[in-house]
Amino acid sequence: MLRIADIKKDKKRIIAGLAKKRVENAREVIEDLLMLDEQRRHTQAELDSVLNESKTISKQIGALMKAGDREGAEQAKQQTGALKARSKSLQEQLRNIEEKLIRRLYNIPNAANEKVPEGATPEDNVVVLEHGAVPQLPEGALPHWELIEKYDIIDFELGNKITGAGFPVYKGKGAKLQRALINFFLHEAEKAGYLEIQPPVIINSDSGYGTGQLPDKEGQMYGIVDSDLYLIPTAEVPITNLYRNVIMKDEQLPVMNVGYTPCFRREAGSWGAHVRGLNRLHQFDKVEIVQIRKPEESYQALEEMCVYVEGLLEKLELPFRKVLLCGGDLGFTSAITYDMEVFSAAQNKWLEVSSISNFETYQANRLKLRYKTTEGKTELLHTLNGSALALPRIVAAILENNQSGEGIRVPEVLQPYTGFDAID
């Protein structure tokens, strides 16, 4: 979340960043917050002085008792009654104010970075890079949901029986293709210097608050009955939270982690007729890269992460484009996000397969993730993450783009991982 100190120091920029993100009445929201903080400080100061007074008397009572002056001690006790009542009520007030303050802070999104373009909807996103030729498909080319039936590699009906819509069952070469992609992505990340992490796929609410899924996206996560736990919507949550409440040493930075996990999303409200096949699922696999950087390095790191993901797509021979999200399309916690989209030829559609974001200090502030500067000051770090990559849409694009009368060609880089060169 945003820091009051930063808001005070940089009010104009933050209001502009929130407005860009389409926060209504950004100025009022911020002014309100500052007023509330002012109240907090007043109450705190008053409380402190009352506590100080009563502590002083307590110490005197201690001294009197020691000296054997019981009467004096009893007398001094009389004085504390009023102070006690006063401090109780101030404490109550302070708690109320702080609760209000934190609730508001939790519900204010990150401010958009200066580089983020204005705009309200995905139509306002800016395509910054296109790569690869759109493939020419043969006559009678099929969308992936028909291909998977034809070659019997993914079964949605079976998934319906076991769980419900959006939980596909992968079979035979379909399952192997999944496993191959996961291994390929992990292997590439390792070569690029990322440390592999296998985190829990169930998180507690502290973790959810740490990275910002809570309270904002409570309805998008699957909760575990009779507990304070949730299924992860992305590996970002458990991996970034590894560093919650940590003051990093210089030699531990930068952090570069990669993790494969299944991801679980309710996708409430985003289901529709246009969402077919693998385009949107409740459970899917994803390899995620996470970086933790010093503030001055984070934008360089963001670029490097983009280049890394572009490399993966190139190796998979998929035509893609890189999109800079406009303010209105940015995620709650993100300061800036690039989406990578692959072209899915039979659907004639761009599919988002990666989202690469810099959260600046927004998550770090919630996480209390800090480092010591060379001057010995404790400062917040920047967190970043990106999908590298999300599997289902990659599978969709591979199936659609590589189809021919004889079957589906497996991209060359994947063949060592699949052990076969075609699905037929």
Added chain:
RNA sequence: AGAGGGUUGGCGGAGUGGUCGAACGCGGCGGUCUUGAAAACCGUUGUACCGAAAGGUACCGGGGGUUCGAAUCCCUCACCCUCUGCCA
């Protein structure tokens, strides 16, 4: 799952109601000494909030309570260890 024992500063470890934010040791930092280093000695060494500063307040696993006063007593939750049981 049952019984018992624990959780104190970067680490180890005292402290069982009154100047305790916390002895002592280790580690870290600064200095003296040294050609340099080690050793020895001296000093310093948690985090957050308020304050221009002086200083104040909070924090001894989390939350609540008793008390003029809680690291210390009570309740509750979490986690760890040991033994018993069960299990991939």
